[in-house]
Amino acid sequence: xxxxxxxxxxxxxxxxxxxxxxxxxxxxxxxxxxxxxxxxxxxxxxxxxxxxxxxxxxxxxxxxxxxxxxxxxxxxxxxxxxxxxxxxxxxxxxxxxxxxxxxxxxxxxxxxxxxxxxxxxxxxxxxxxxxxxxxxxxxxxxxxxxxxxxxxxxxxxxxxxxxxxxxxxxxxxxxxxxxxxxxxxxxxxxxxxxxxxxxxxxxxxxxxxxxxxxxxxxxxxxxxxxxxxxxxxxxxxxxxxxxxxxxxxxxxxxxxxxxxxxxxxxxxxxxxxxxxxxxxxxxxxxxxxxxxxxxxxxxxxxxxxxxxxxxxxxxxxxxxxxxxxxxxxxxxxxxxxxxxxxxxxxxxxxxxxxxxxxxxxxxxxxxxxxxxxxxxxxxxxxxxxxxxxxxxxxxxxxxxx
Amino acid sequence: xxxxxxxxxxxxxxxxxxxxxxxxxxxxxxxxxxxxxxxxxxxxxxxxxxxxxxxxxxxxxxxxxxxxxxxxxxxxxxxxxxxxxxxxxxxxxxxxxxxxxxxxxxxxxxxxxxxxxxxxxxxxxxxxxxxxxxxxxxxxxxxxxxxxxxxxxxxxxxxxxxxxxxxxxxxxxxxxxxxxxxxxxxxxxxxxxxxxxxxxxxxxxxxxxxxxxxxxxxxxxxxxxxxxxxxxxxxxxxxxxxxxxxxxxxxxxxxxxxxxxxxxxxxxxxxxxxxxxxxxxxxxxxxxxxxxxxxxxxxxxxxxxxxxxxxxxxxxxxxxxxxxxxxxxxxxxxxxxxxxxxxxxxxxxxxxxxxxxxxxxxxxxxxxxxxxxxxxxxxxxxxxxxxxxxxxxxxxxxxxxxxxxxxxxxxxxxxxxxxxxxxxxxxxxxxxxxxxxxxxxxxxxxxxxxxxxxxxxxxxxxxxxxxxxxxxxxxxxxxxxxxxxxxxxxxxxxxxxxxxxxxxxxxxxxxxxxxxxxxxxxxxxxxxxxxxxxxxxxxxxxxxxxx
Numbered sequence: 035x036x037x038x039x040x041x042x043x044x045x046x047x048x049x050x051x052x053x054x055x056x057x058x059x060x061x062x063x064x065x066x067x068x069x070x071x072x073x074x075x076x077x078x079x080x081x082x083x084x085x086x087x088x089x090x091x092x093x094x095x096x097x098x099x100x101x102x103x104x105x106x107x108x109x110x111x112x113x114x115x116x117x118x119x120x121x122x123x124x125x126x127x128x129x130x131x132x133x134x135x136x137x138x139x140x141x142x143x144x145x146x147x148x149x150x151x152x153x154x155x156x157x158x159x160x161x162x163x164x165x166x167x168x169x170x171x172x173x174x175x176x177x178x179x180x181x182x183x184x185x186x187x188x189x190x191x192x193x194x195x196x197x198x199x200x201x202x203x204x205x206x207x208x209x210x211x212x213x214x215x216x217x218x219x220x221x222x223x224x225x226x227x228x229x230x231x232x233x234x235x236x237x238x239x240x241x242x243x244x245x246x247x248x249x250x251x252x253x254x255x256x257x258x259x260x261x262x263x264x265x266x267x268x269x270x271x272x273x274x275x276x277x278x279x280x281x282x283x284x285x286x287x288x289x290x291x292x293x294x295x296x297x298x299x300x301x302x303x304x305x306x307x308x309x310x311x312x313x314x315x316x317x318x319x320x321x322x323x324x325x326x327x328x329x330x331x332x333x334x335x336x337x338x339x340x341x342x343x344x345x346x347x348x349x350x351x352x353x354x355x356x357x358x359x360x361x362x363x364x365x366x367x368x369x370x371x372x373x374x375x376x377x378x379x380x381x382x383x384x385x386x387x388x389x390x391x392x393x394x395x396x397x398x399x400x401x402x403x404x405x406x407x408x409x410x411x412x413x414x415x416x417x418x419x420x421x422x423x424x425x426x427x428x429x430x431x432x433x434x435x
Numbered sequence: 436x437x438x439x440x441x442x443x444x445x446x447x448x449x450x451x452x453x454x455x456x457x458x459x460x461x462x463x464x465x466x467x468x469x470x471x472x473x474x475x476x477x478x479x480x481x482x483x484x485x486x487x488x489x490x491x492x493x494x495x496x497x498x499x500x501x502x503x504x505x506x507x508x509x510x511x512x513x514x515x516x517x518x519x520x521x522x523x524x525x526x527x528x529x530x531x532x533x534x535x536x537x538x539x540x541x542x543x544x545x546x547x548x549x550x551x552x553x554x555x556x557x558x559x560x561x562x563x564x565x566x567x568x569x570x571x572x573x574x575x576x577x578x579x580x581x582x583x584x585x586x587x588x589x590x591x592x593x594x595x596x597x598x599x600x601x602x603x604x605x606x607x608x609x610x611x612x613x614x615x616x617x618x619x620x621x622x623x624x625x626x627x628x629x630x631x632x633x634x635x636x637x638x639x640x641x642x643x644x645x646x647x648x649x650x651x652x653x654x655x656x657x658x659x660x661x662x663x664x665x666x667x668x669x670x671x672x673x674x675x676x677x678x679x680x681x682x683x684x685x686x687x688x689x690x691x692x693x694x695x696x697x698x699x700x701x702x703x704x705x706x707x708x709x710x711x712x713x714x715x716x717x718x719x720x721x722x723x724x725x726x727x728x729x730x731x732x733x734x735x736x737x738x739x740x741x742x743x744x745x746x747x748x749x750x751x752x753x754x755x756x757x758x759x760x761x762x763x764x765x766x767x768x769x770x771x772x773x774x775x776x777x778x779x780x781x782x783x784x785x786x787x788x789x790x791x792x793x794x795x796x797x798x799x800x801x802x803x804x805x806x807x808x809x810x811x812x813x814x815x816x817x818x819x820x821x822x823x824x825x826x827x828x829x830x831x832x833x834x835x836x837x838x839x840x841x842x843x844x845x846x847x848x849x850x851x852x853x854x855x856x857x858x859x860x861x862x863x864x865x866x867x868x869x870x871x872x873x874x875x876x877x878x879x880x881x882x883x884x885x886x887x888x889x890x891x892x893x894x895x896x897x898x899x900x901x902x903x904x905x906x907x908x909x910x911x912x913x914x915x916x917x918x919x920x921x922x923x924x925x926x927x928x929x930x931x932x933x934x935x936x937x938x939x940x941x942x943x944x945x946x947x948x949x950x951x952x953x954x955x956x957x958x959x960x961x962x963x964x965x966x967x968x969x970x971x972x973x974x975x976x977x978x979x980x981x982x
Contacts (some may be wrong), residue, residue, distance in 0.1 A: 059797070174911055286835075286837075287834060287835055287837070288834055288835055289824055289830045289834070289835050291835070292820075292824055292835055295813070296810055296813065296817070296821060299810040299811070299812045300807075300809075300812070300813075302803075303810040303821070304809045304810070304821075305769065305789065305820040306767070306789065306799070306807045307789075307822050308788070308789040308790030308792075308793045308794075309790075310788075310790075328953060
């Protein structure tokens with residue numbers, strides 16, 4: 035059965051036709067995720083109907099919440115051109131900027147998980163790494179004073195990356211040296227991070243007062259914002275896009291990236307080809323940790339300016355879904371992070387405007403993830419022929435791998 | 436009825452066989468299976484093009500063909516796994532429609548797949564009962580253990596029913612698969628390349644079993660692409676090429692290997708290799724008193740010493756699992772060497788970074804092509820640069836030049852006849868022969884001065900084997916030292932200048948090969964050494980020895 039079943043593909047593999055070029059390939063890659071989102075929204079509509087609300091109204095509010103409303107834009111522009119007053123225009127773009135603010139940590143954290151997947155590692159520890167990144171950035175941000183911004187800000191960013199990197203490197207080293215499975219160890223590192231932060235926030239890092247929060251970071255350590263308050267969009271978003279591009283470049287254009295992809299695709303083949311598999315495990319876990327750490331950094335230095343209990347609110351766990359949704363490709367990850375960022379940010383508005391519980395969004399997100407994880411469902415619903423060629427998304431092996 | 440026995444032949448030299456056959460047809464037993472005009476189409480491929488196939492009751496019928504010729508497709512249709520697009524299947528004279536493997540089993544057709552479908556953590560009995568409605572409710576397995584033991588005795592399939600599958604050798608697991616089918620009442624047994632996974636003695640055991648089953652009224656379809664097996668096991672042979680029948684029900688005795696080979700491949704195939712006399716040069720690989728442990732931590736190499744000179748092919752003979760693979764891994768730096776050392780050009784390569792050997796002219800064709808020799812999900816390009824991606828022109832500094840890599844892959848694709856739509860295709864979509872060409876292309880393109888090849892032709896078809904042999908000989912011509920580890924004795928004798936025989940990680944002796952024809956005394960001597968008799972204790976006549 036084996037060789038014959040494969041035979042037809044060998045002759046005409048769809049999606050590999052050189053004439054079709056990259057555009058066809060990108061379209062093929064986007065088709066299933068796009069349909070998954072659509073199907074998720076459709077089934078979400080049924081859920082909204084079931085709780086007795088109007089799905090059109092709900093999705094209208096969701097859209098308004100994530101993108102804004104056209105009449106506000108028109109009003110904003112009119113006032114701006116009439117009087118030069120930007121306040122109304124700023125109010126019009128507020129929803130979009132908030133969506134981008136919500137997207138930023140998602141990009142970093144999902145890049146972290148995606149990089150791990152590329153090397154065959156399942157980094158469940160992004161949550162803890164985000165927290166460690168936030169704490170380190172916050173510490174450098176508030177404890178050092180009197181530095182100019184061009185020194186203080188990079189220092190605080192690097193501190194966050196380093197904090198996450200250490201948190202990722204430890205399970206990486208344990209896997210490389212002792213064969214300890216990274217899933218178990220990253221989960222354990224999450225708990226250590228949670229409890230450590232609890233202690234730090236009630237002790238050494240606590241600001242004066244009784245609340246378990248850190249002091250505000252110095253203004254010199256803040257990521258500059260683009261607009262006046264209350265718009266919180268800042269350079270963190272740009273940094274996230276730049277880092278996504280950097281990860282792409284690293285993975286696909288450098289020899290080290292090739293090694294990482296080879297190790298992820300088949301550690302035995304990589305070892306046989308003379309690559310140092312264990313070193314790559316440590317390296318990738320450290321970089322992945324650093325990326326997740328930057329999610330915390332961007333949130334602290336760009337948005338909150340302090341760290342409190344319950345800081346991360348699940349970025350690390352959502353990022354696993356995002357990496358899958360983005361097929362572990364940095365650009366795919368950016369798109370999926372945008373999707374989740376806009377859904378999350380719009381959901382708040384949907385809750386207040388249409389009275390739809392915010393949990394509906396969790397249901398929709400869950401459905402999307404299920405459809406991405408089991409693309410056969412989508413192919414079956416929409417009668418799409420299977421593409422067995424560019425199926426590179428998930429390469430992590432199971433337990434004991 | 437008589438027309439059913441018509442023999443379809445593609446080549447004329449066989450016509451005498453036809454006439455010889457038709458005279459005896461009248462006394463032949465009835466047909467167990469008759470497939471007529473079977474058509475099966477896959478997207479882009481006509482896998483079976485009006486194929487007729489018939490199996491007589493009580494015969495062993497070999498179905499020959501290269502990989503992708505359509506033989507597995509045909510048998511999967513018979514086993515109810517695929518549905519034919521056109522054509523009829525008759526079993527014992529009755530036309531049947533199979534919509535699932537269950538229907539086929541009910542009709543008495545049982546298929547043993549190349550990859551076993553057994554649960555490793557369960558016992559033999561549990562595996563055999565899996566999927567059946569017995570026992571009902573209470574797991575009284577003792578009586579089933581006995582039933583299965585009796586069934587095994589009846590057909591010479593000795594397996595302890597209470598053993599767990601993971602404790603069994605591959606040959607024993609195959610017996611379990613056979614028992615599974617017999618227990619379900621199969622009369623027709625389809626064996627999909629059953630010898631591909633077996634050691635030589637296990638093959639003999641299997642052949643005995645098949646003969647005893649046939650003697651007791653079962654019929655066997657034996658899918659293979661190995662010509663020598665067909666001659667020794669089958670009563671009749673059918674050959675498929677590109678979905679079409681090129682020989683149907685030819686008596687196995689009346690046809691030569693050469694004729695079968697050309698019917699399979701569609702052209703003349705050089706079965707004998709053309710090895711020119713050559714004087715070996717310097718010692719390239721020197722293995723001195725190497726000791727190593729296997730994956731279970733048990734000693735597998737116990738003081739092995741050997742050497743390979745430039746411009747010679749040295750074979751390692753031995754039954755699978757006697758340390759051959761571990762030896763190659765020690766040389767490649769992939770397995771720790773407990774004592775002794777392996778030297779390449781006078782420099783130590785054992786217990787050293789694998790990369791060191793690669794950078795000093797070692798190339799390695801591993802046994803497991805799909806998971807060690809290549810990375811299945813990566814493209815042809817990614818796979819061919821896996822060993823030279825750190826060097827120009829593939830990379831500049833730490834930057835990868837993908838256009839140079841693609842160009843390199845394209846060149847190899849042309850030079851080594853790798854059949855693949857584009858070099859971006861993942862190698863898991865390649866056939867075994869093509870994949871081996873990708874690996875050999877990569878290994879040879881590094882201009883090695885030493886190559887170790889482990890089972891380089893296992894599972895390949897005749898045409899592909901010919902190509903691999905030619906490539907190994909060009910390495911010899913190019914003054915490289917080649918260490919060839921193989922379980923195919925004929926291949927070793929045909930290609931090697933010298934052969935070492937190892938048994939349980941010890942050297943049993945060294946034999947110099949003169950002339951490419953397998954000689955009986957030589958074969959017997961190697962056979963004895965492979966089962967643990969050192970060369971000094973064998974009294975050979977004729978075959979020159981040294982060492």
